Amino acid sequence: MIISISLQIFGLLCLSLAMEKHFKATFARPLTQQLKLSVKVLGFFATGLSVFFLLLLAHPIPISIVKWMGFLSVHILLISLIHSRIALKAKR
Amino acid sequence: MNPDFTKSMIWLHTHSGLVLGWLLFVIFFTGSLSYFNPEISQWMKPELVNVTSTENVINHSLKKLHQVTVNSDMWRINLPNERTQHWSLQWRNGSERHVLSLGANFDQVIKPRDTYGGNFFRKFHYSLQLRDYGGRYIVGFSAMFMLVAVFSGIFTHRRLFSNFFTLRLGKLLTTLTDFHALAGLITIPYIIMVCSSGIMIYAIMYLPFSADHFAGGQRNLSRALSPGLEVIDKNAPSQLPLSDFTVVQNKIEQHWQGQNQIRRITFEQPFSREGRIIVDRVKNLTLSKQSERLVFSSNDGKPLQGYAQASNAAQVRRIFFGLHEAQFADIGLRWLLFLLGLLTSALIASGLIIWLNKRLLRVKQPQLGHFVVERLNIAVIGGLPLATVAFFLSNRLLPQLLEGRAIMEVQVFFLTWMVCVLVSLFRPAKKAWVDLLLASAFGCYLLPIIDLYQDSQRMKDAILEVNLVYLTFALFILLMGFVFMKLACWLRAKDAA
Structure with a gap:
């Protein structure tokens, strides 16, 4: 479960960085088209892998799916909070 | 997108949220607390002491029940666990019910303070203390409106998809609007799960005419969907129930592997030759509200025919019920669901505050x-x-x-x-x-x-x-x-x- 959850947050982080404004605020440079595609593919791949590990290793699967969905919500909130702090710092 | 459709969705989202927002806040807030119902009850009854569930506990329970009861219709042993720490015995003579709480020292009888504990929040969140006055209908109606508010909210805050992972900190109204949209989006699966399962729990009550049509009443429909065991003949010759549970325990271990798999033991008509023992398994292995059950004779511990398989409809309902109550959840998942519940309450609260602040800016x-x-x-x-x-x-x-x-x-x-x-x-x-x-x-x-x-x-x-x-x-x-x-x-x- 830990592998699945770690891959999930990594995937979501990559997907968030594939968005121009978040990337710019984090790294203070524009996002190139090639990099955008790479980060996006990596993000989707990690998220997909997270689901794969969940189905492969977690037991019982129905309860693990509920956990995965719960973590998905919390991770999105967490990443949004991190990006908002970074954006606020960059603004100041 | 058709502008009229979008406008209609915004109108629907605003008004469904505004009219029932306060009620939904109360339901979600108290419902979130209900995830920790046994824990809150444990804190509110500090007289309870730490008891570990062992085979010894069951045999001591039987000894106590043999001492204090005569010709009871039912015995029940509720085994303690980390969440409740409550080892209790129940017995019933006709309509007379008795409960006894026991401590770690087997002869010690505990009298915890009189309190509803966490159960108050659980009951309040689905009946609003108006159980006999339509409380459950009001809550079901609110759950339906919550689903309407969520789906219409997707169209109202559609810009969020292009601003995903965005929460602008600074001005109160901007931050609140972003938070409302973000929280709404990430709690969509949770809200759909919790509202639809909440409606499903009382589906039979919300559709009384169907129940009347198909089974001649709500109770009959419930019975037809999940058949129980045969009724025990009360006139059957009497016989003392077993006092050593080991014989049953050994048979249970063949079916259920692992430590502390028993949650509850019920003796039906313990003093009858046809009496039986129903053993309920712990709930952390299944999403369903109904955990596995085994049935034995109460006289000699021989296995008896168990429950007939419930219909698909009943099984689906039990899974929704289980999902709603989350009894399967370990401590981590329970905290996760609790946080999602609080986040939903914050979502509703922020929606109500945004509605007011936006309008106050517009009027003199x-x-x-x-x-x-x-x-x-x-x-x-x-x-x-x-x-x-x-x-x-x-x-x-x-x-x-x-x-x-x-x-x-x-x-x-x-x-x-x-x-x-x-x-x-x-x-x-x-x-x-x-x-x-x-x-x-x-x-x-x-x-x-x-x-x-x-x-x-x-x-x-x-x-x-x-x-x-x-x-x-x-x-x-x-x-x-x-x-x-x-x-x-x-x-x-x-x-x-």
């Missing part, structure tokens, strides 16, 4: 509608946490042997809430917010202090025995006190600026 002179929404926001969003803290305080402050103690705790909850309504009506809005938040913070800080002052041994025992339930409760209350205090200080500073 606030109207009656604005006044009503503003005061209801304060009374419900600010008042409910304070009433909850008062409920916990009353548990520690009311005399232990007071007659009708449990009801008085509930009265304290509602009286405090009533005072909050008065404060919201007669104080200026910003001052009322600060007052209620400060009072909640004060109550949260006071609670562990009173607990320590009354009996410091409780805390010492909790630390020595690593009673995480007790310690986490105290820490969480202190954390909430800090959050309320920070919010009050922030609002006061903002007001002064």
Whole structure:
């Protein structure tokens, strides 16, 4: 479960960085088209892998799916909070 | 997208949220607390002591039941676990019901204080203390409207998809709007799960005409969907029930591997030759509300034919029921669901505050509608946490042997809430917010202090025995006190600026 959850947050982080404004605020440079595609593919791949590990290793699967969905919500909130702090710092 | 459709969705989202928002906030807030129903009950009954569930516990329970009961119709042994720490015996003679709580020392009978505990929040969140006056219909109707508000919200806040992972900090209204949209989006799976399962639990009640048509009534339909065991003949010759559970325990271990797999043991007609034992498994292995059950003869422990398989409809309903109550969840998942519940409450609260603030910016002179929404926001969003803290305080402050103690705790909850309504009506809005938040913070800080002052041994025992339930409760209350205090200080500073 830990592998699945770690891959999930990594995937979501990559997907968030594939968005121009978040990337710019984090790294203070524009996002190139090639990099955008790479980060996006990596993000989707990690998220997909997270689901794969969940189905492969977690037991019982129905309860693990509920956990995965719960973590998905919390991770999105967490990443949004991190990006908002970074954006606020960059603004100041 | 058709602009008329979008406009209709915005209208629907605004009005469905506004009309039932306060009620939904109350339902979600108390429902979130219900995830920790046994833990709250354990904290509210500090007389309970740590008992580990072992085979010995079952045999001692049987010994006690043999001592204290004669010709009972039913015996029940509720085994203790980490969440409840409550080892109790129940028996019934006709309509007469008895309960006995036991301590770690097998001869020790415990009398926990009279309280509804966490069950108050559980019952309140689905019946609003109006069980006989349509409370469950009101809550079901609200759940349906919540689903409407969520789906219409997707169209109302459609720009969020292009601004995903965005929460603009700074101006209150902008931050709140972003938070509302973000929280709405990430809680969609949770809200759909919790609302649809909530409706599904009482589906038969919400569709009475179908039940009448297909089975001749709600009870008959329930029976037809999930058949029970055969009725025991009360005139069958009598025979004493077994007093050593080992014989049954050995058979159970062949079916259920692992330690402490039994949650509850029920003896039906224990003094009859046809009597039987129903053993319920723990619930952490299945999403379903109904865990596995095994049936044995109460005289010799021979396995009997178990329950017939429930219909697909009943099984689906049980899974929805299980998902709603989350009894399968381990401590981590329970915290996760609790946080999602609180996040949904914050989503509803932020929606109500946004509605008001946006309109107050547009008008020169606030109207009656604005006044009503503003005061209801304060009374419900600010008042409910304070009433909850008062409920916990009353548990520690009311005399232990007071007659009708449990009801008085509930009265304290509602009286405090009533005072909050008065404060919201007669104080200026910003001052009322600060007052209620400060009072909640004060109550949260006071609670562990009173607990320590009354009996410091409780805390010492909790630390020595690593009673995480007790310690986490105290820490969480202190954390909430800090959050309320920070919010009050922030609002006061903002007001002064």
